[in-house]
Amino acid sequence: MSTNIVKPELLAPAGNFEKLQAALIYGADAVYFGGKNFSLRAFGDNFSRDEILKAVDFTHALNKKIYAAVNIFAHNKDIAELADYLKFLDRAGVDAILVSDLGVLNLARELTNLKIHISTQANVTNWRAAKFFHDLGASRIVLARELTYAEISEIKAKCAAELEIFIHGAMCISYSGRCWLSKFLTGRDGNQGACTHSCRWKYNLVEETRAGEYFPVGEDERGSYVMNSKDLCLLPYLDKVIQSGVSSLKIEGRMKSVNYVAGVVKVYRAAIDSYFANDFKIRDEWLDELNKIAHRPYTTGFFLSDGKPTEIHDTSKPSRSSNFLGIVRAFDLSTMTATIEQRGKFEVDERVEFFQPQGENFSQTITSMRDADGQEILSAPHAQQVVKMPVVKPVEIWSLMREV
Ligand code: SF4
Known part of the structure; x- marks a missing residue:
C-alpha cells in the first residue's frame, strides 16, 4: 500500500x-x-x-x-x-x-x-x-x-x-448520456430519466410485408441480446x-x-x-x-482494457438473488427474541440466514413465531407484517433475514 x-x-x-x-x-x-x-x-x-x-x-x-x-x-x-x-x-x-x-x-x-x-x-x-x-x-x-x-x-x-x-x-x-434507443423505440427518454432499458430486449429481424415472421439475427438458439x-x-x-x-x-x-x-x-x-x-x-x-x-x-468493463466481451448475449434476465425475507427491527437479549419486519414469505421450520451490518452472518431454523399481538403463527404471509421469533445468537438491528 x-x-x-x-x-x-x-x-x-x-x-x-x-x-x-x-x-x-x-x-x-x-x-x-x-x-x-x-x-x-x-x-x-x-x-x-x-x-x-x-x-x-x-x-x-x-x-x-x-x-x-x-x-x-x-x-x-x-x-x-x-x-x-x-x-x-x-x-x-x-x-x-x-x-x-x-x-x-x-x-x-x-x-x-x-x-x-x-x-x-x-x-x-x-x-x-x-x-x-x-x-x-x-x-x-x-x-x-x-x-x-x-x-x-x-x-x-x-x-x-x-x-x-x-x-x-x-x-x-x-456512452453514458448519449443513448436514444429507448426514446426512439418507446418515446421514453433515457436522458430525461425514463429509460425503458431497450438495450436489454431480445431482438429479431422482421421484413415489413411479413408481419409476425421473426428472423433470428443469429447469436444462438435463445435469441439475440446484442446490446445487453x-x-x-x-x-x-x-x-x-x-x-x-x-x-x-x-x-x-x-x-x-x-x-x-x-x-x-x-x-x-x-x-x-x-x-x-x-x-x-x-x-x-x-x-x-x-x-x-x-x-x-x-x-471488469473497460477498466483493464483486456478486450474481453462486456455483453451477455443469451439472456437479459439477471440471476436470481437469495430471497430477502425481512429486516430485524429489535432484539431482546433477555429472551433472545428478534422482532422482524416481513419482506418475503417465510414459515416455521424454514432455514434462514441473518446478514448483519457488522458481525458475522449466521443461519438457523425458524422454530416458532408470534405476530404483533403475541399469537402463535406458522407463517408470515403479509407485507411488512411484524413477527417475533427466537434467535440462536444475538442479532444486530438492521440485519437482513434471507433464505439460505
Ligand atoms: S440502459 Fe440501455 S437503453 Fe437505457 S440508456 Fe443505457 S444503453 Fe440506452
Whole structure:
C-alpha cells in the first residue's frame, strides 16, 4: 500500500429512505439520491422535499455525506422549477449536487453555494474535459464508465478535481448520456430519466410485408441480446482501483433492493478497509456475497482494457438473488427474541440466514413465531407484517433475514 494514497469514499445508491439507511448502516461513507424531478431515475421511488430534509438529517447525524442527483438534460420549460429546487437543496444542506447539463451547472453557481459534481451522464472521457469542468467550478468529476486504468490515472495526474468512478453495478451499452434507443423505440427518454432499458430486449429481424415472421439475427438458439451489457464488478482489482488515486468509489443501483445495497456495500467496505489495513486479498466470502445478489454475469468493463466481451448475449434476465425475507427491527437479549419486519414469505421450520451490518452472518431454523399481538403463527404471509421469533445468537438491528 502506498502511504500517499488517500482512502477513497465508498458511495452508495439511495433509491428511497430505507435504502439510504441500509447503505449508511452497512458502511457507505456517502449516498446519492434523486428528487421527484430532475434526476435520471424517473421511475425510482425518489425523495419528496420532506424526505430530503429527513435524509440529510439522518446522514449528517452519522457524520456522512449526501449528494443529490440533478442530472437531467434540462429544457427551457424546466428552468424556473429547477431554480427553485436548487435553492431548496442548498437550504436543505446536501453536500453536493450531481449535474450533467451546463445550464443546470450555470444556474447552481449563480443561485447557490452548492458543491457541484459532474455526473457520469456528462460523459467525461479525457483530462481536458475534466479540467474544463473543474475550471467551471465543479469540485468533482464522475468519469465516464468507458475508461481504462491508464486513462483514469492520467486524468488524475493532469486534473486537480476530485475523481469518482463506478466500481459495481449495471452498465449501459451506449456512452453514458448519449443513448436514444429507448426514446426512439418507446418515446421514453433515457436522458430525461425514463429509460425503458431497450438495450436489454431480445431482438429479431422482421421484413415489413411479413408481419409476425421473426428472423433470428443469429447469436444462438435463445435469441439475440446484442446490446445487453454484463454488470460491472471491480472487486477483484480493487487494489488497482485505489492506486489510481480516485476520491470516490461509486456503486450503481438506485432502483435495486435493500438486500442489494446492504450486501454490495458491506463487501466493498470490508475490501477497502482491508487494503488500508495492509491486509488486502480477495476473500471467497466477498465473492460469494456478490454472487448471491441478483446480477448479470460480471465484467471488469473497460477498466483493464483486456478486450474481453462486456455483453451477455443469451439472456437479459439477471440471476436470481437469495430471497430477502425481512429486516430485524429489535432484539431482546433477555429472551433472545428478534422482532422482524416481513419482506418475503417465510414459515416455521424454514432455514434462514441473518446478514448483519457488522458481525458475522449466521443461519438457523425458524422454530416458532408470534405476530404483533403475541399469537402463535406458522407463517408470515403479509407485507411488512411484524413477527417475533427466537434467535440462536444475538442479532444486530438492521440485519437482513434471507433464505439460505
Ligand atoms: S437503453 Fe440501455 S444503453 Fe440506452 S440508456 Fe437505457 S440502459 Fe443505457
